[in-house]
Amino acid sequence: MYKTIITEIGPMAYELIGGGMLVVFNENAPAALREMSVMHTIESLRHPVKVDDIVVFGDQEYLVTAVGHEANNTLDTMGHCTFCFNGKSEVQIPGQIELSGDGVPTLAIGCGFHIYST
Secondary structure, eight states: OEEEEEEEOOOTTTHHHTTTTTEEETTTOOOHHTEEEEEEEOOOSSOOTTTTOOOEEETTTEEEEEEEHHHHHHHHSSSSSEOOOOOSOOOSSSTTEEESSSSSSOOOOTTTTEOOOO
């Protein structure tokens, strides 16, 4: 339902990832946000992300445990959301998607970023 490729990783993005958070934007992200974000190719969201969907970064899979009420809209229009790797059943901000899995992803330019329904 969403299949894209990572094209850029801002230098501050690694610090956020180390803290269990990943901010993504499509390649049209404002310059001020690029430093802390992971940019990816532009893609339309074919179906809304929901609990129990799977998010994949490279070969690492995560289960969606919560979706903020704005996350699907911002992911579709700007390629933007904030992924948190806590596995919580509630989000703290409207554009957040909570994920459960083994640690945080190892990212690289050219790595796939996919979301699919179970």
